[in-house]
Amino acid sequence: MDDGNEPIRVPIEDVFDLHSFSPRDIESAAEEYLLEARHRFRSVRLIHGRGIGYQREKIRALLQQLDFIDRFADAPPEAGGWGATLVWFKK
Numbered sequence: 001m002d003d004g005n006e007p008i009r010v011p012i013e014d015v016f017d018l019h020s021f022s023p024r025d026i027e028s029a030a031e032e033y034l035l036e037a038r039h040r041f042r043s044v045r046l047i048h049g050r051g052i053g054y055q056r057e058k059i060r061a062l063l064q065q066l067d068f069i070d071r072f073a074d075a076p077p078e079a080g081g082w083g084a085t086l087v088w089f090k091k
Helices: 023-037 054-065
Strands: 015-017 043-047 069-074 084-089
Touching (some): 023 043, 023 054, 054 069, 054 084
Parallel strands (some): 015 043
Antiparallel strands (some): 069 084
8 A cells, every 4th residue: 555655766867757746745856866867867857847937946946955966957948948947967
């Protein structure tokens, strides 16, 4: 029986869609993903959605705190625009 406390396993790819996570879990899910992805990719795309910008701001605040992040920016329009953030890892 799943009590909701089991870790969710997600594949580590260069795109991470946060829509399937509860708003309260977005930051921790993104951080865990980034910790793994930095060993596999030079850059990744986080899809947080457009909405009113709340999730985007939470993600960007997290990115500013992580010392292994080189830079981040809005994705180009064909990759989600301001509904997704491109993230580059430090070498």
